[in-house]
Amino acid sequence: MLEIIADIKRDYIKRIVESGKRLDGRGPDDYREIKIERDLYKTAEGSALVSIGGTQVIAGVKMILGEPFPDMPNQGVLTTSAELIPMASPTFEAGPPKPPAIEVARVVDRGIRESGAIDTEKLCIVEGEKVWVVFLDLHVLDYDGNLFDASTLASISALLSAKMPKLEDDRVIYDERKDPLPVKEKPISTTYAKIGGTVVLDPSLEEEQVLDARLTLATVESGDLCAMQKGGSGAFTKEEVLNTIDRGIEKAKELRKLLKV
């Protein structure tokens, strides 16, 4: 019985989307309302709470001293993690990160890393020995669809708000922060869902539950692409991919304006 209802709902959402409309009245290239709050938590070097519609994601930045990777002796280290805590959805479970959490963390990480968002060379303290390790922790409070874009937006906002703690004889003084974290690029992620034959921006939870395939792209300020990820058990045609990318590159320009505050 539950399954029949699910089937009916699936058909209903598909029909609406294919007719060019959406359940919540948006157009195919509209985001739900986006809010960004910066620097909310004193215990973090930087933080941001981003909501896209009902989805709420916190990104927190913490910095510690550590060693560089042997093959990059003069560069700081970025470590990105995501927790889909059970608070955020009846379907999330406590425990070590499961594949969806790992995918979100890795796609966000890729966008930041491949765009060169952080000037990691400026995080080197003693070459080959001591560098800043930046922990970027994504904490999903409320899950109502499109974690990728909310997480990337929260991450770059948190990085932009971050101040580096003072260093005194190899001791980190977290109470005294001054210099901003060196951020030199602002990757923006846009996520599209293919539902039936139609591709729409920013899928809500209900849309995610019926989508055939998902495409996330991350772009830098020049409009170049720095990361991409297809998801879902369906497929795209070549034309859909190319068309979606054009839409995403345009949309990212709009979104990037939200970062200037």
Next chain:
Amino acid sequence: MLEIIADIKRDYIKRIVESGKRLDGRGPDDYREIKIERDLYKTAEGSALVSIGGTQVIAGVKMILGEPFPDMPNQGVLTTSAELIPMASPTFEAGPPKPPAIEVARVVDRGIRESGAIDTEKLCIVEGEKVWVVFLDLHVLDYDGNLFDASTLASISALLSAKMPKLEDDRVIYDERKDPLPVKEKPISTTYAKIGGTVVLDPSLEEEQVLDARLTLATVESGDLCAMQKGGSGAFTKEEVLNTIDRGIEKAKELRKLLKV
């Protein structure tokens, strides 16, 4: 059917306790028989096997060299763990410690730590670099109620029996032990169970299974309190708390005498 029997048994125990008696004939402020055996295991720096009625707990003390915590550079380190091994009860399962084991370890640890039982400054070898790390391991062999008191009694007895291994050029010689571990306080834990409207000392397993709430307090020789922990799905009134504390402070004096051998 099983549940009906359980309900009947619950009512029966409650009625007995509320009438001022107990299943095994004890009074409300009586412990079951307590036995303490000290220094049983040569492989440990100190050890004790304590039984309270059918409950049997071993505490073992092991010492290794380690680093101090950065905020306490001149003090040794105490680490308390408890294992409720499946040998001890049909309801205990193998695997990493579950909440009840963690609670026992933390409450015992709190009693020892907050009372200043171990003179941790005397465990410092080189300030900021090298200190003794004391592992206090609780091994519950037979679980017949009131793990808190048996565990604290076993712990302090094991600490009192412990001899420090010899140190030779940074090598620990476990075969040669001489100086006693510096113990300067003897915390005693007393645990009460509220069953119906009555509060009784040293709950047996059957009493634990029907108790509404539990109160454990740890006191030092002066009679001051150093740790406290309420447990169970019920509640105490303010008066019950104050009254129980008075009883516990008195009872601890009796119990402390068992440590002098």
Next chain:
Amino acid sequence: MLEIIADIKRDYIKRIVESGKRLDGRGPDDYREIKIERDLYKTAEGSALVSIGGTQVIAGVKMILGEPFPDMPNQGVLTTSAELIPMASPTFEAGPPKPPAIEVARVVDRGIRESGAIDTEKLCIVEGEKVWVVFLDLHVLDYDGNLFDASTLASISALLSAKMPKLEDDRVIYDERKDPLPVKEKPISTTYAKIGGTVVLDPSLEEEQVLDARLTLATVESGDLCAMQKGGSGAFTKEEVLNTIDRGIEKAKELRKLLKV
């Protein structure tokens, strides 16, 4: 129903074996076809793929720099692991190694270690500080019975094929390998299954499923024994043990010839 079939099959196999024959036509002291391929993977210091009948096991050797054990300051370290990956059998599950995988790794390890197969003193770089750590990883691709012999054969073949990576100022250059790993003994494992009253060599999967008990012995070139392991829920008589050992010592001589290529 399934169980009845299983019972019938069990009886059938037992009857065949007790009549001196085997399901696949072999005699009681015959191995299935054995194939050894050496040095298959460039990323490994040494490797071998061994098949015995349908069983396929890869052994891979990797070497890193590490510290010696405190009680053996002038010797390199050997670490043996086995993974029964779910590819190899419908009954294998992903996850940390379970008892059968741990047993295989430990029995293989014992054969190599106790025979002194690796000249671990030659793996010492700086006494007490720096030695070569040899990882021997067993990767079971296809499980058709008798993992012990296939794994030992793969291991010793991989060790014999291994070349040590170049060491340059404490950096390991994996691209440049020259000197062979110092191997000074070649342990050979032979495994027998007791089925009903009969003991046969090299049990196939079907035979393993019905065996009463298993005996694995490892011998060195002189014919001496270096490791032994009984398995299975049944038992051997004293005479069966002694008789099986005589058979195994003989058979090992044959098998050892396969290593000379």
Next chain:
Amino acid sequence: MKKEGVKLIENGKRLDGRGLDELRPIKMEIGVLKRADGSAYVEWGENKIMAACYGPREVHPRHVEEPDRAIVRVRYNMAPFSVPDRKRPGPDRRSVEISKVTKEALEPVVLTHLFPRTVVDIFIEVLQANAGTRCAGITAAALAMADAGIPMRDLVASCAAGKIDGKVALDLMGLEDNYGEADLPVALAPNKKQVTLLQMDGNFTRAEFEEAFEKALGGCLKVYEMQKKTIRKKYEV
């Protein structure tokens, strides 16, 4: 845990200007999450805590359900960025213990017999921590449960008292907790004056304990008033 050498009271005032019987500023809000059945956000001094409640709902795994009542589960968790030294994700022993005592602080007010074979799941997330997170968490959780409409015989309010510079004081903040001499977190179901949480560490004489206990219970009552106001505000139109 406790250290000497820092003066915590000067001219009768504490480091943050409070008197001995004063609570830190507290803000409460409910219905702040979309997916959860109930939720609450509490700022308590520099603590920032989110709580959510799901249920009564089906129990997974099935074998832990109870045939005659609902079970209550609590997960207290600290975000990695909620403390100066980043906390590794996942439960440590401290949060396992706090989860357990929090559950036992909340369970006494839940009418569990009304909905057997179900679970009430409570999630507490510490987003910024500064001493007293368990009291703030219990307080937020009780609001989230009320917001979710869980049948309860009472609310639960929580507050701690402690000892600093030899004096009993209400509601210790971070520095006071680090350098103080004792801490006593309490939770109260106010209607029948039931003490549902009671923990203590440090050093109290019998008399000091009673003074601190009274103070903490008084704090609970103040917190309770704020909780009621917060819930009422939701139903004002």
Next chain:
Amino acid sequence: MKKEGVKLIENGKRLDGRGLDELRPIKMEIGVLKRADGSAYVEWGENKIMAACYGPREVHPRHVEEPDRAIVRVRYNMAPFSVPDRKRPGPDRRSVEISKVTKEALEPVVLTHLFPRTVVDIFIEVLQANAGTRCAGITAAALAMADAGIPMRDLVASCAAGKIDGKVALDLMGLEDNYGEADLPVALAPNKKQVTLLQMDGNFTRAEFEEAFEKALGGCLKVYEMQKKTIRKKYEV
């Protein structure tokens, strides 16, 4: 991830002598394991990959089964000796992600509605790695599924393109992946030209992306021809 300073193209040739549009040498074999329902072994340049398929079979644990279709599960795993720096056994975050995208690359062609309440389990073992293991793994897995007789509406072939020394190139090998500027692994179900895998990292202009995408799709088609030949060979007698 990407570094400067190594010349990857000289006189129009790559370090291993290939032109920009050339695949590495590829060998394929099916039916190589006894126990698995289907299996395939693929050598792709210096990659050596084994894939196995079990199913459709009963689902364990039971509660993840679907009443109206089969589920597809993928485990991508690297042998400890498959990389110069030994890989610790067990899944890391990279292999969890690759398992997930591989599953999503293969699932679109499986006729899952034909066998509800079952699972198709796919296991990919990397025995020697040298860039491109996910594409080789998907290619091998599709062969193993075909070998197992899983009802499929199409095969899946996979290939990557990337950017080295500023130029778009097909099928990057290890050094090119380390020192190149971008990588774009793609999987294609060739019959209906469906793109079932698409990932990217590095830097592409819009035009470069399109060129790389076309190149990768072309590579998929070549791989697809080899797959068909491999399957056909099995049925030749």
Next chain:
Amino acid sequence: MKKEGVKLIENGKRLDGRGLDELRPIKMEIGVLKRADGSAYVEWGENKIMAACYGPREVHPRHVEEPDRAIVRVRYNMAPFSVPDRKRPGPDRRSVEISKVTKEALEPVVLTHLFPRTVVDIFIEVLQANAGTRCAGITAAALAMADAGIPMRDLVASCAAGKIDGKVALDLMGLEDNYGEADLPVALAPNKKQVTLLQMDGNFTRAEFEEAFEKALGGCLKVYEMQKKTIRKKYEV
């Protein structure tokens, strides 16, 4: 494992004064735990071992039960303080292997077909270790099973023999195990002379093996006599 340079036999006597064929002193007691269905405590030289048996009882998790017989499970565990270098709690590879061979040493005597769909759980705790814990553990476990009234066709007794200073010796203690040349733990179901445990490591010629094997079997028979006496004592009034 084995080292040179320590003299283990002087004037025909071993370091602890024993002859080559002598067992260490052994004490046995049964019925020492309240909760377990059966229990035994064994001191064997400097080994101190507790064993408990629960069952036959319901199997959890359910899916491992057998429709036609009981299963036997064994958990061998070392207390953290049972060895000079503290053992981290939880199973390591050594204790997993010992658990497995111990199970296979005990299972042959259990009449498992009498109580299908149940489990016999055996727990062995090493409280102080000094070589030979697996033999002492098996011996204690058999007593605990008898104490629990598990239907058995026989007892199981266990003992090891080894090689020190080139000579075969019964029942090696710690130093002998560290510096000796071989060890051969054996378990015997005495009635039908069934060998249910057999492990070996070190170096034995064929002849030495046979000598050690005979010695170990002889040790088992002595241990068996003590077991019987211990059980009988329980029923003497």
